[in-house]
Amino acid sequence: MSKVKLFLASELEVNEIRQVELDAREPIAIYNLDGEYFATDDTCTHGNASMAEGDIDGSEVYCPFHMGAFDIRTGEATVAPCSVPLKTYEVVIEDGYLFILMED
Template sequence: MSTTDGWKAVTPADEVEEDDVVCVTACGRRLAVFHLEDGEYVVTDDRCTHGEASLADGYLDGDTIECPRHQGVFHVPTGKAMSPPVVDALPVYPTRIEDGQVWVQLPD
């Protein structure tokens, strides 16, 4: 994992197919790397804010992800909780693509 000015390269962009999500670990955090159908990459925490399930195992539908444990839904670009039982938003981190890598800026 490369680091530059607080940004961390977490995976090659071509490792995340369009309309898919993968789980990676960076700086001791499990992250979900989304490649949405509109081409946007988004990085969030991988754990559902309700049931601790891996969102990378969930159902991605356009720009929403359904948790595999209790079927709560999040809006991926904003992290907004969209349906019960989830009520707490999902952390979304600044993300960019550079030199073929997905880069994310994580809080200290």
């Protein structure tokens, strides 16, 4: 398991999403959901859309391409045409910085 340092948690506003590019991995989307931080794969499971360009509504993120949606906390697909869940990652905060835990 790797712990990957991202950026200061205070840089991400409430209900903001940021795409993070990582070496040799698909990009990740980081969410600030009312002060709680979550991470999922950034690429929609329905097509080649960046979820970081989507919109948060409640605890769901809506894809900018076809308006399918996922639960940000679990990755579960909640609105068609999305049916395959987004992979999620554990987020921890240390010394004000966000980290995600990823399998090697």
